[in-house]
Amino acid sequence: MHDTAAVAAATAWLGMFSETLAKGDIAATLELFAEDCYWRDIVAFTWNVKTMEGKPAIAAMLEATLAGTRPSGWQVESASGAHSEPLTAWFSFATAVGQGRGIFTLEGGKCRTILTTLQALDGHEEAIGFTRAMGVRHGADRNRETWSEARAREEASFGAGADPYCLIIGGGQGGIMLGARLKQLGVPTVIVEKNAKAGDSWRNRYRSLVLHDPVWYDHLPYVPFPAHWPVFTPKDKMGDWLEMYVKVMELSYWGSTECISAKFDAAEQRWTVELMRDGKPLTLKPTQLVFATGAYGPPKFIPLPGATGFKGEILHSSQWLQVQGQARGGDRRGQLGARRLGGPLGSRRRGHHGAALADHGGTLRNADGARLRYLFGSGGRCRDRRRHGRPPRCRDAIRVAAGKAAGAL
Ligand SMILES: Cc1cc2nc3c(=O)[nH]c(=O)nc-3n(C[C@H](O)[C@H](O)[C@H](O)COP(=O)(O)OP(=O)(O)OC[C@H]3O[C@@H](n4cnc5c(N)ncnc54)[C@H](O)[C@@H]3O)c2cc1C
Numbered sequence: 001m002h003d004t005a006a007v008a009a010a011t012a013w014l015g016m017f018s019e020t021l022a023k024g025d026i027a028a029t030l031e032l033f034a035e036d037c038y039w040r041d042i043v044a045f046t047w048n049v050k051t052m053e054g055k056p057a058i059a060a061m062l063e064a065t066l067a068g069t070r071p072s073g074w075q076v077e078s079a080s081g082a083h084s085e086p087l088t089a090w091f092s093f094a095t096a097v098g099q100g101r102g103i104f105t106l107e108g109g110k111c112r113t114i115l116t117t118l119q120a121l122d123g124h125e126e127a128i129g130f131t132r133a134m135g136v137r138h139g140a141d142r143n144r145e146t147w148s149e150a151r152a153r154e155e156a157s158f159g160a161g162a163d164p165y166c167l168i169i170g171g172g173q174g175g176i177m178l179g180a181r182l183k184q185l186g187v188p189t190v191i192v193e194k195n196a197k198a199g200d201s202w203r204n205r206y207r208s209l210v211l212h213d214p215v216w217y218d219h220l221p222y223v224p225f226p227a228h229w230p231v232f233t234p235k236d237k238m239g240d241w242l243e244m245y246v247k248v249m250e251l252s253y254w255g256s257t258e259c260i261s262a263k264f265d266a267a268e269q270r271w272t273v274e275l276m277r278d279g280k281p282l283t284l285k286p287t288q289l290v291f292a293t294g295a296y297g298p299p300k301f302i303p304l305p306g307a308t309g310f311k312g313e314i315l316h317s318s319q320w321l322q323v324q325g326q327a328r329g330g331d332r333r334g335q336l337g338a339r340r341l342g343g344p345l346g347s348r349r350r351g352h353h354g355a356a357l358a359d360h361g362g363t364l365r366n367a368d369g370a371r372l373r374y375l376f377g378s379g380g381r382c383r384d385r386r387r388h389g390r391p392p393r394c395r396d397a398i399r400v401a402a403g404k405a406a407g408a409l
Contacts, residue, residue, distance in 0.1 A: 010089030175292030199239025
């Protein structure tokens with residue numbers, strides 16, 4: 001339902017906000033914020049990912065960036081919650097160099113949280129919709145290069161003298177999504193992945209793994225999952241989807257290619273990257289280098305007091321794949337840590353071996369692919385933007401308040 005009261009309240013607030021910013025009146029802008037307020041910016045004002053907590057931090061950010069950003073054209077897109085706080089509104093705006101979107105929440109007529117994000121640079125929009133490639137050239141020309149011949153030529157040129165502008169190390173879902181966006185922006189890019197095929201990092205995980213999030217939060221840019229897709233994607237199916245995606249998006253994706261070293265040459269303003277491709281050394285000199293090697297990294301074994309005298313077996317969660325299926329009836333295992341890998345392992349093992357979960361808590365689980373997915377867009381955009389619009393400190397306060405209200409704390 002269209003919430004006209006919420007849209008009216010949000011439009012009124014955004015009008016005042018836009019006016020004070022246009023005048024460069026930072027003090028008046030701060031008057032529109034609640035005492036406990038947060039502004040998270042992704043590239044639009046700060047050219048960085050920054051969270052300003054409280055009025056002094058917001059004032060300092062605006063003093064440093066407002067004149068250069070020249071924000072304008074603030075428009076409410078939708079709003080809800082006028083009768084039950086907080087009122088939440090989505091908006092669009094423009095800066096001196098591009099187009100932005102964001103979300104704010106109002107409590108008692110004042111802004112509690114605001115997120116501003118830059119979505120596109122003017123003159124460098126993605127080749128989609130009206131600006132997509134034609135795919136056809138009319139007129140008779142027997143020697144015309146076909147689409148697939150042009151693709152093969154471009155592919156063969158990298159590593160045979162031509163350097164990509166951008167090299168992405170790591171072809172998991174983060175590297176793949178970024179590669180797809182850069183492709184649509186016309187940026188020559190190569191993705192290198194040490195596994196043989198796209199999707200192998202999913203295939204190589206434990207047998208019973210399914211994605212933690214439902215499918216409607218997991219879309220990749222441009223190609224959403226079809227309507228029949230299972231709610232929770234089994235890991236091998238996710239691997240196949242990534243492999244299909246790389247092909248359909250025509251990404252330059254080099255499997256069985258490991259990055260051995262990377263060095264920046266300040267004089268040349270380029271990277272020298274040593275690769276091992278199918279067992280053979282190769283050097284690329286890209287201008288931009290992206291590390292999309294995942295957040296988990298090599299397993300970290302923590303020294304546990306008493307571990308040396310322990311008579312049982314101590315395993316890292318990454319070793320679970322190796323022992324899965326070998327467990328005997330009567331095996332008793334304890335588990336330390338219940339986050340990304342430990343959480344699902346515990347829930348899958350419960351009932352078989354009586355797992356106990358212990359976790360220090362407070363860890364934020366939204367690094368890596370989830371963050372990249374947000375930055376470069378995906379079907380779960382609304383949920384991601386809503387989530388990222390609430391900085392962790394503020395989220396914790398909301399969680400505690402909700403827990404108290406529910407009598408849980
Ligand atoms: C059990 C589990 C469940 C999850 N459920 C979900 C979910 O439901 N939804 C969701 O969105 N996310 C989920 N995630 C998180 C998701 O897997 C990660 O966020 C995502 O895989 C991160 O993508 P990435 O590309 O950053 O890293 P990865 O997928 O880890 O990819 C990094 C890649 O870099 C490669 N690499 C590393 N070093 C080099 C090198 N030197 N040279 C070449 N290649 C290299 C690796 O082989 C790897 O393929 C889950 C994760 C786990 C473990």
